[in-house]
Ligand code: SF4
């Protein structure tokens with residue numbers, strides 16, 4: 001482990017920017033999101049969960065895949081430097097691993113290489129992820145339900161703990177080890193600081209609500225697929241789609257061509273399973289025309305279908321959907337309701 005004093009933070013970020021395009025939490029008005037920074041002054045290290053998740057760095061809300069004219073096709077130029085993401089929290093670093101299973105590894109597909117997404121891979125494969133420990137988790141955080149935690153390091157290259165006067169760095173991946181070895185502006189960590197980290201971890205974990213045992217969630221969701229519980233759960237939902245847009249793991253998209261005359265572009269845009277026309281077919285038939293069916297799809301995808309395909313829940317307990325839902329449909333309550341459904345019989 002090594003540390004940099006807070007007074008050296010600006011210099012650290014400046015050095016990082018020499019070799020990387022640096023993204024970090026930036027507050028604009030009331031909302032905080034991950035944006036490419038100009039200098040360390042842009043960074044907000046105080047905010048815990050950004051309103052929008054960092055998935056948009058790798059999988060933007062709208063992305064031009066290529067442009068075309070009568071002369072041919074051209075893929076837009078990308079950033080020349082690799083990405084470094086400063087200030088990601090554990091729920092978000094874990095979400096990148098989940099999305100990489102879909103876009104980067106194409107696990108499900110028979111000829112995987114054909115289906116690996118080059119737009120995702122060129123950004124994600126070379127990026128350096130700094131995971132900043134959460135010293136004071138929010139009341140909406142429930143990462144512990146999914147075996148995450150405020151000081152969990154999964155999915156990061158470098159794990160960082162903020163103390164009163166310093167940032168303490170620990171290499172997690174080989175990429176992280178190489179970065180820290182090459183880092184010149186650092187000093188070694190002392191036993192005293194290690195004790196300080198242990199204390200911070202203990203305090204952070206005490207902020208989280210009790211861990212729910214979700215080991216039966218996969219089987220339970222399968223059992224109740226056709227039960228009336230979904231009407232009860234969906235009653236509050238107005239299908240606005242906000243939960244899916246802020247979620248770090250939701251990844252539905254649509255592809256659209258925008259052209260005029262001899263030129264145009266093909267764009268990939270986020271979509272949401274909560275929208276009524278998401279599954280509307282050209283014939284007019286819609287297999288998920290009712291809100292209940294769409295709410296069930298969202299929950300089943302997170303806690304059953306993704307498990308079936310990848311052996312992981314498609315949720316990291318970040319709590320963003322809890323915060324943003326205009327009707328207070330709390331996914332934690334949904335999970336509890338499902339786990340307890342018909343248990344008394
Ligand atoms: S479903 Fe909600 S709590 Fe889970 S990862 Fe998505 S936004 Fe976070």
Ligand code: SF4
Nearest residue numbers: 237238240241243325
């Ligand atoms: S944010 Fe709430 S109301 Fe909107 S689609 Fe999600 S669950 Fe439904």
